Amino acid sequence: MSREALIWDDAVSHLKSVGPEQPVLYFAPSVLQQTARDFQAGFPGMVSYAIKANDAGVVLENLIAAGITAFDVASPAEIHMVRAASPHVALHYNNPVRSPAEIAHAVAAGVVSYSVDSMRELEKLIAGVPASGVEVAVRLHLPIKGAVYDFGEKFGADHADSVLLLRAAEAAGFQCAMTFHPGTQCDDPMAWSEYIHACADVSSHAGVALGRLNVGGGFAANRGVAPDLAAIFTGISTAVNAAFGTAQPEIICEPGRALVTEAFVLATQVKGLRDCGGVFVNDGIYGSFGEAMNPVGVPERASTLTANGGAHSGATSPRVLYGPTCDSLDRLPGKYALPSDLNEGDYIIFKGMGAYSTATSTRFNGYGATQIITVQSLDIPTGLGDVA
Ligand SMILES: Cc1ncc(COP(=O)(O)O)c(C=O)c1O
Known part of the structure; x- marks a missing residue:
């Protein structure tokens, strides 16, 4: 589908074609x-x-x-x-x-x-x-x-x-x-x-x-x-x-x-990697993951996608995900099993992000401007790394 299209086929075709550097919520x-x-x-x-x-x-x-x-x-x-x-x-x-x-x-x-x-x-x-x-x-x-x-x-x-x-x-x-x-x-x-x-x-x-x-x-x-x-x-x-x-x-x-939960998936981009394994993404608890601050917590279902739209093949290990702001609280609870070949520019896609995501998002530190893209399907092709 063309870049000008108002409705994309799915999240992966948009990510591959556009390479967004801001978090994107895909809505079906x-x-x-x-x-x-x-x-x-x-x-x-x-x-x-x-x-x-x-x-x-x-x-x-x-x-x-x-x-x-x-x-x-x-x-x-x-x-x-x-x-x-x-x-x-x-x-x-x-x-x-x-x-x-x-x-x-x-x-x-x-x-x-x-x-x-x-x-x-x-x-x-x-x-x-x-x-x-x-x-x-x-x-x-x-x-x-x-x-x-x-x-x-x-x-x-x-x-x-x-x-x-x-x-x-x-x-x-x-x-x-x-x-x-x-x-x-x-x-x-x-x-x-x-x-x-x-x-x-x-x-x-x-x-x-x-x-x-x-x-x-x-x-x-x-x-x-x-x-x-x-x-x-x-x-x-x-x-x-x-x-x-x-x-x-x-x-x-x-x-x-x-x-609304199932009608949205969220794509975050990896913006930095730490030698100790920590991963910084461009969305966090002051943005779409506000529920990390309450007992509901963060979504378990996630997949990774390389920057050019491919699948990762490296072995996975439990790693901490940090949000983009300067606040130390800005990390997702627990750890996600992420592949060793995850790189800056790659994407981590979270399913079930329609509820209390945009609704509670702040603009703290200048982050939180999440784009909504309409898609025909929220299916994520098999073969992408499932990190749940
Ligand atoms: C009065 C009232 N009704 C409905 C809701 C929606 O709750 P939920 O999103 O858990 O269905 C809330 C949530 O705070 C509420 O306060």
């Missing part, structure tokens, strides 16, 4: 749309996309093309990005702490659902949001495990406060719902099941029926092993049936990571 719309369609077909309810995972315009457009009609937003800037992609899709504002100015912005943009986890925040909503036709979802937190990274310390009300919040939301005239977030990269169906039963219990204690139950995001993506999403979906259906019986609320979820 077909992979994103298929993932979104599969998720919607399997999940027992509505699927809303949490745009915090990846807010690129091409991501939003392709999710809308794949049938996503609701978006979870956390700020006026995210509201603006969704509205730029579509004036019609539903906005769910599920960052439970908002300033009065942010609430006014949300009202003007037509937000239809807000989560809340404290009486003080509910009072701000009562003061700023006309209740008619608007949903308030009380966010519950339980001390349970299952996710690699739990957000419970920051958000969510306990059982007793959730009861009070539900009653107050109903008294204020809002449509009543509940929500929770099991934490991100969660692959244990029991985490959802426990939350669903607890939400039914809160609703029954409050004497407030739920119009909707939002079972959050958190659905695991492939971190070396493909997650069993079907088991999680079945677990959610089973728990809703058991907990709510015949008075079931509508179910909604708001995945970020699980929808």
Whole structure:
């Protein structure tokens, strides 16, 4: 395909032809749309996309093309990005702490659902949001495990406060719902099941029926092993049936990571080698690998490509990968099995880089300007060095 082409066949043909010296994220719309369609077909309810995972315009457009009609937003800037992609899709504002100015912005943009986890925040909503036709979802937190990274310390009300919040939301005239977030990269169906039963219990204690139950995001993506999403979906259906019986609320979820992870691969270029084996690449923890700083860590699946597009043949050994900035923290955790004939100018390609990569990237030390190139396929030909 020509250099001017807007859509390349794949990452390797672009790397061979262009030889980029900046990190490149390769995006396959077909992979994103298929993932979104599969998720919607399997999940027992509505699927809303949490745009915090990846807010690129091409991501939003392709999710809308794949049938996503609701978006979870956390700020006026995210509201603006969704509205730029579509004036019609539903906005769910599920960052439970908002300033009065942010609430006014949300009202003007037509937000239809807000989560809340404290009486003080509910009072701000009562003061700023006309209740008619608007949903308030009380966010519950339980001390349970299952996710690699739990957000419970920051958000969510306990059982007793959730009861009070539900009653107050109903008294204020809002449509009543509940929500929770099991934490991100969660692959244990029991985490959802426990939350669903607890939400039914809160609703029954409050004497407030739920119009909707939002079972959050958190659905695991492939971190070396493909997650069993079907088991999680079945677990959610089973728990809703058991907990709510015949008075079931509508179910909604708001995945970020699980929808976008597989739609991007990242190519980094080797910019320096150390005699001790350390390898410096042009992207790091202040760029696309921001999750190296949290328990989710870095992707396991990687391959190497020579500068002219060939395969390496040297024996591999475990080596440390350093990012490009001057900060000593800027190294990927663990070690990667890299070939002895790896040279400056060669590429290391990481699979599963769509979530929380561009979204959390900084411009520290002048790095972090990652280009997005659209490709037909994200397949990496066999024969390249697999360093996972
Ligand atoms: C309220 C809420 N919903 C959804 C998500 C998306 O989570 P994930 O990317 O793990 O699916 C988050 C992530 O922080 C969140 O805070």
